[in-house]
Amino acid sequence: xxPGALTGAARAAHxxxxxxxxxxxxxxxxxxxxxxxxxxxxxxxxAPAAPDRLRRVLEQALVFAVAxxxxxxxxxxxxxxxxxxxxxxxxxxxxxxRDGYPAVGGSPVAEVHRTGRPLWLGPDELADCPEARRTPSxxxxxxxxxxxxxxxxxxxxxxxxxGGFGTDDRACLELIARAIAVPAHVAAAAETxxxxxxxxxxxxxxxxxxxxxxxxxxxxIGRDEFDGRVETLLGLTVPEDLPALMSVVxxxxxxIGDRELEFxxxxxxxxxxxxxxxxxxxxxxxxxxxxxxxxxxxASTLRSDIxxxxxxxxxxxxxxxxxxxxxxxxxxxxALREPLRADRIALAELENERLVVTVLDPPEPEAxxxxxxxxxxxxxxxxxxxxxxxxxxxxxxxRARIWPAGSPLEPALADVGPGGxxxxxxPAGGRMAGACLxxxxxxxxxxxxxxxxxxxxxxxxxxxxLRAHAFDAEHELVGMLQRTLLPRxxxxxxxxxxxxxxxxxxxxxxxxxxWYDVIPLADNHVAFxxxxxxxxxxxxxxxxxxxxxALRAYATEGHTPDVVVAHANRLLLEMETDLFAxxxxxxxxxxxxxxxxxxxxxxxxxxxxxxGSTEIVAAEGGPPLGVLGQAEFPMTPLGLRPGTVLALTxxxxxxxxxxxxxxxxxxLTRALAAADPGHLGQVADALLTGAHRSDDVALLxxxxxxxxxxxxxxxxxxxxLPEAVRHARxxxxxxxxxxxxxxxxxxxxLLIVSELVTNALVxxxxxxxxxxxxxxxxxxxxxxxxxxxxxxxxxHIGWEATGGRGILLVEAVSAAWGTVPVSGGKQVWAEIVPEx
Numbered sequence: 081x082x083p084g085a086l087t088g089a090a091r092a093a094h095x096x097x098x099x100x101x102x103x104x105x106x107x108x109x110x111x112x113x114x115x116x117x118x119x120x121x122x123x124x125x126x127a128p129a130a131p132d133r134l135r136r137v138l139e140q141a142l143v144f145a146v147a148x149x150x151x152x153x154x155x156x157x158x159x160x161x162x163x164x165x166x167x168x169x170x171x172x173x174x175x176x177x178r179d180g181y182p183a184v185g186g187s188p189v190a191e192v193h194r195t196g197r198p199l200w201l202g203p204d205e206l207a208d209c210p211e212a213r214r215t216p217s218x219x220x221x222x223x224x225x226x227x228x229x230x231x232x233x234x235x236x237x238x239x240x241x242x243g244g245f246g247t248d249d250r251a252c253l254e255l256i257a258r259a260i261a262v263p264a265h266v267a268a269a270a271e272t273x274x275x276x277x278x279x280x281x282x283x284x285x286x287x288x289x290x291x292x293x294x295x296x297x298x299x300x301i302g303r304d305e306f307d308g309r310v311e312t313l314l315g316l317t318v319p320e321d322l323p324a325l326m327s328v329v330x331x332x333x334x335x336i337g338d339r340e341l342e343f344x345x346x347x348x349x350x351x352x353x354x355x356x357x358x359x360x361x362x363x364x365x366x367x368x369x370x371x372x373x374x375x376x377x378x379a380s381t382l383r384s385d386i387x388x389x390x391x392x393x394x395x396x397x398x399x400x401x402x403x404x405x406x407x408x409x410x411x412x413x414x415a416l417r418e419p420l421r422a423d424r425i426a427l428a429e430l431e432n433e434r435l436v437v438t439v440l441d442p443p444e445p446e447a448x449x450x451x452x453x454x455x456x457x458x459x460x461x462x463x464x465x466x467x468x469x470x471x472x473x474x475x476x477x478x479r480a481r482i483w484p485a486g487s488p489l490e491p492a493l494a495d496v497g498p499g500g501x502x503x504x505x506x507p508a509g510g511r512m513a514g515a516c517l518x519x520x521x522x523x524x525x526x527x528x529x530x531x532x533x534x535x536x537x538x539x540x541x542x543x544x545x546l547r548a549h550a551f552d553a554e555h556e557l558v559g560m561l562q563r564t565l566l567p568r569x570x571x572x573x574x575x576x577x578x579x580x581x582x583x584x585x586x587x588x589x590x591x592x593x594x595w596y597d598v599i600p601l602a603d604n605h606v607a608f609x610x611x612x613x614x615x616x617x618x619x620x621x622x623x624x625x626x627x628x629x630a631l632r633a634y635a636t637e638g639h640t641p642d643v644v645v646a647h648a649n650r651l652l653l654e655m656e657t658d659l660f661a662x663x664x665x666x667x668x669x670x671x672x673x674x675x676x677x678x679x680x681x682x683x684x685x686x687x688x689x690x691x692g693s694t695e696i697v698a699a700e701g702g703p704p705l706g707v708l709g710q711a712e713f714p715m716t717p718l719g720l721r722p723g724t725v726l727a728l729t730x731x732x733x734x735x736x737x738x739x740x741x742x743x744x745x746x747x748l749t750r751a752l753a754a755a756d757p758g759h760l761g762q763v764a765d766a767l768l769t770g771a772h773r774s775d776d777v778a779l780l781x782x783x784x785x786x787x788x789x790x791x792x793x794x795x796x797x798x799x800x801l802p803e804a805v806r807h808a809r810x811x812x813x814x815x816x817x818x819x820x821x822x823x824x825x826x827x828x829x830l831l832i833v834s835e836l837v838t839n840a841l842v843x844x845x846x847x848x849x850x851x852x853x854x855x856x857x858x859x860x861x862x863x864x865x866x867x868x869x870x871x872x873x874x875x876h877i878g879w880e881a882t883g884g885r886g887i888l889l890v891e892a893v894s895a896a897w898g899t900v901p902v903s904g905g906k907q908v909w910a911e912i913v914p915e916x
Contacts (some may be wrong), residue, residue, distance in 0.1 A: 113252060121255060121256065138168040138256070141252070149175060150235070150238075151164050153180075156180070162181045166360070179361075198225040201244075225237075227260055277294030279292050279373070282371065284371070284372055298353070318344040341357055430513060448495075475515060482500070483503075499524050500519070502519075505542075567597060571600050575786050580779065584776055595613075595628050601636065603853075604671045604791070607668075609663060611663030611682065623657060623659055627652065642715050649680065660681075662681040666728070674719065674720065679702065684699045684701070685718070690723030728780040729779045733767070733768070764781050805837050812826075821914055822914055831889065832910050840865040843869075846867075857914055859913075897910040
């Protein structure tokens with residue numbers, strides 16, 4: 081227990097019990113403590129009547145008598161009980177005080193009420209009082225003073241001074257007792273139905289509640305819409321705040337006289353609104369139920385010096401919504417810096433005896449000590465922690481430590497708060513999660529209430545920091561998994577530019593199943609793929625990686641788009657998974673400016689034409705992958721003129737709980753029409769602006785520019801005749817001469833063609849095809865056959881060997897050679913750089 085704990089409201093009205101008191105006219109009054117108390121009470125009682133006047137009078141006992149608790153007990157309806165009507169300071173339960181006492185009992189409250197004489201009870205007197213329950217503090221003392229007129233009730237004050245309340249303390253309490261005016265019974269107004277706009281009356285046995293028009297306006301409902309049930313109002317509050325509210329409206333959990341809390345109410349638009357509830361329980365009698373009466377007001381219109389309980393409550397609500405370590409830090413800064421008038425706040429995590437800074441406010445390096453700037457973005461200066469003995473000692477002690485101005489501290493800490501420094505160790509899970517440093521530039525006096533506030537905030541922050549650290553670690557793991565399953569970069573394309581974007585969902589940590597891919601194919605073809613696996617979990621991500629790999633493998637084998645998608649569908653069925661996938665596959669011929677599109681339960685492509693018009697391609701689609709074994713996947717032709725933009729996306733960009741998919745596609749086409757295709761990356765970013773993050777979003781854009789120089793191509797079908805190789809050589813010579821290739825290059829090309837065609841005829845069966853192409857002075861010779869076996873280069877050939885030298889010759893005379901799968905077979909190719 082901290083002696084003389086002061087509430088934020090009391091500090092606002094009167095800053096220091098041994099300092100200055102600001103009067104109504106802002107003049108400064110100096111004098112004895114009793115004289116200053118008189119001025120303060122005149123200021124409070126002279127103000128217009130307010131619902132919290134009694135509470136504000138009681139707060140003066142906390143300031144001028146340095147009491148820890150002050151309360152007023154008044155008679156009930158039948159005068160047989162004395163009930164707590166209002167209180168200020170620390171909770172009464174810390175001192176064993178009850179909600180009510182029998183008026184004829186032997187308690188100090190009952191005795192003073194009957195006799196009209198004050199009682200000043202120290203620890204020894206309280207030990208002999210059977211009805212006085214005390215705290216473990218040896219300095220606990222109790223003051224009970226009668227109110228005027230006689231029979232109105234008592235003022236009760238609790239102190240923790242060694243020796244009890246002193247002479248000045250007693251004089252101040254007597255002034256406060258004379259200034260107390262017990263308000264008229266609220267129940268009378270409740271019975272007549274004459275409630276103020278901000279008042280309510282709740283029958284705790286039935287849940288029926290009568291509320292003023294002002295409260296209904298705060299909840300956003302009209303008088304005609306309200307059914308009189310308290311559950312209707314509770315249903316409009318933020319779910320996280322319901323437990324605290326239920327503790328107020330349920331009689332078994334209510335405390336009389338000191339019920340005050342803040343909660344949030346949902347609004348049709350914008351963030352939730354903070355409201356403040358103050359109330360007390362009126363006991364039932366003569367057939368009437370117990371009644372909870374009080375007021376509800378907009379917290380933003382009340383005094384800015386909200387109570388420390390409200391500050392802790394708001395911090396707890398903010399930390400409950402904080403997902404990352406940075407969110408936790410920002411919530412702490414918002415909760416502490418302005419109320420404490422601090423100049424700087426630093427939050428750091430404790431990792432392996434080293435403090436790693438996560439939040440600095442203000443963020444400018446110039447606002448922090450010079451010794452911090454060498455390691456500004458990574459770790460605490462002079463880390464590890466053992467290099468700062470003062471900080472290490474505070475962490476070992478595990479409780480808040482405060483050093484006023486001029487305290488001897490190591491430079492790394494002293495310059496943080498030359499006017500005062502507070503260090504908050506952040507406990508969580510049986511260990512220290514980190515530390516929070518709060519510094520002031522001008523000398524700062526630390527009140528007892530500030531110490532209590534800092535201690536309460538430290539515990540909340542430590543737990544939130546531990547949760548956020550686990551969240552960040554898991555989020556990073558999920559992000560790393562997602563990045564490894566998606567392409568690290570897109571390839572450079574002949575005659576086109578492509579960009580891609582991926583946004584993971586913000587509605588949790590699970591990795592999604594959206595993917596995209598760009599696959600360069602033979603003969604300047606490029607496949608553009610986008611897809612989505614059902615679900616948001618590790619299984620969906622794994623299946624996404626498998627489907628992307630499968631589609632890439634089937635595409636590079638040279639299959640047509642419908643066959644590629646059909647093979648992927650069969651593979652997914654054979655994997656015996658309960659998940660399905662959708663995809664859109666576009667095979668674009670960069671030389672001819674044509675493309676074929678295949679849809680498997682996915683969104684159609686969107687085209688932006690060179691004139692700025694857009695269209696959603698009416699591509700006939702097949703079912704999602706993994707649903708039907710005998711599914712057909714029809715192909716739809718697309719025309720690509722230079723300047724055309726192809727857009728492929730997943731449903732997360734165009735569909736949400738609030739937006740229908742057709743409306744989303746229409747928005748996408750309008751945004752694409754308004755964009756400048758010359759900056760494709762900016763187009764992608766603009767399309768993602770305002771995207772709903774309840775689902776993953778993948779976006780793939782391709783701008784077709786057309787190839788500046790198209791390759792020269794010729795093809796020859798090699799028939800299995802005795803003179804097949806000679807016919808292939810004759811076709812090659814005739815073609816290369818027509819292309820104006822030099823004689824030396826033609827001779828090399830004829831040697832390569834002879835070897836490759838001979839190998840295909842001798843070692844394979846079926847059709848053999850010879851392809852010639854010339855682009856940018858690079859000649860490519862390729863022979864395709866029906867065998868999937870690739871030629872093997874021999875490691876050793878003896879003099880007596882009759883074969884095996886063909887591939888060695890091809891390797892020796894070509895700039896590069898290799899083999900690729902093509903439609904169940906293979907293609908062996910070699911490239912020559914002609915001499916100019």
